[in-house]
Amino acid sequence: MTFELLAFEVAPSSGIPIYRQLMDQVKRLVASEHLKPGDPLPSVRNVATALAVNPMTISKAYSLLEAEGVLERERGKGMKVAATKNVAKSTEQRLEILQPSVDSIIAEAKQLDIGLEQLTQQIEKSF
Amino acid sequence: MTFELLAFEVAPSSGIPIYRQLMDQVKRLVASEHLKPGDPLPSVRNVATALAVNPMTISKAYSLLEAEGVLERERGKGMKVAATKNVAKSTEQRLEILQPSVDSIIAEAKQLDIGLEQLTQQIEKSF
Amino acid sequence: MTFELLAFEVAPSSGIPIYRQLMDQVKRLVASEHLKPGDPLPSVRNVATALAVNPMTISKAYSLLEAEGVLERERGKGMKVAATKNVAKSTEQRLEILQPSVDSIIAEAKQLDIGLEQLTQQIEKSF
Amino acid sequence: MTFELLAFEVAPSSGIPIYRQLMDQVKRLVASEHLKPGDPLPSVRNVATALAVNPMTISKAYSLLEAEGVLERERGKGMKVAATKNVAKSTEQRLEILQPSVDSIIAEAKQLDIGLEQLTQQIEKSF
């Protein structure tokens, strides 16, 4: 099985809805080709029990990703990464995906009076 | 009027609750010292009519900011920027506050196959 | 002047209304005979300026104390401590006045898991 | 029902706002470990109907307790006692929290001509 390695993570009390956290993770994994077109995704039930989360929540994430064209439903078998639209992403494109988080951490740092130096240092320390 | 300059703005349908938008604005104004300790804030009713919003919504924002220690209530007179707690915090304390965001952006970068170099570069570019 | 020594104190942002703080102080001073029947009280205006408080607030306190029979209004001259009702209070009576505060600090201590020993020690330290 | 034992009570006309009465009760229950970290709280609607009070009032109490770190929200499931922050505090920290009340009772005692001895005795009697 390919997706035993697939460790989804959710922070249940982070304010961000669980289904959104899941969607973002799948998108990132697809963008970086950790998940390639055609790759199967773990079943709703598996993810649900693994994360101790309501299956409806996983299902919602998958359905929305399908609506966005990131995933495809293989009848009777489950979800897999869609071929169309999921062409390999360039570094620039992947950086673009990350940009909102970059902007947001910079805004936070500035509000906290944390300079560029300190911020990058802290990131290096924790990377 | 003393606070004609204080132009609060809300985007009613941005998904972010109005009271939260207000709180963030006040916090930014305080953090940037556009609002200094002791400065008065416009009255609940004034803001409410100016923004065409229910007074309770403004009141909620003010009350929460008071609970957080950002504002103080002057009985019968209105709200003002608090003196206590708006004192400087140590760099360590502030970095600690930022840490969760640091952890989270690192996790995202790794899922996107973006290395430390690229991440810090991107941050420098956007800072 | 007898009441230059009379230092009223108010904690404007303690949650307790200012007029109530004033009333309680006057009552305690009367109970302990720091203020004896017939003694004059500082004028509304003096107290107001000294405490940087709205004169209406002082006036309200005085009026309520008059309604309770603690003070008397001397026409054209101001307030003085009433004769009736303000007989000297026994130690028991004064302790009774203090009782609510005693109960309340004990409740707080218990919620904070602070024992009798520690509480009394702390009081001795600060007395 | 798991929390049949959780009997909230409110005195509607005690002057103290209902939401505050609720908050204090929850805090006491947490402090005394009748409610332990992770324990669920009755739903807003349940409490509201049980107390014949508007749900928003209960919600306000819960939200403020969340803001204070006493409770946590489990998305879509309800409130539970928070783990973080309900960790033990040092004796010094707890005494510091109590200090304002200590100062205030001492001031009251002095105005009532009640000495240290009598004050501590009275506290011992009522503890």
Add this chain to the structure above:
DNA sequence: GTGGTCTAGACCACC
């Protein structure tokens, strides 16, 4: 099912 947000309008306490 859960809590969150907002409205409209009433009433209160304080200054």
Add this chain to the structure above:
DNA sequence: GTGGTCTAGACCACA
């Protein structure tokens, strides 16, 4: 004048 409390009722987001 200030903010605070509460109600009744609508609608939304999340699980």
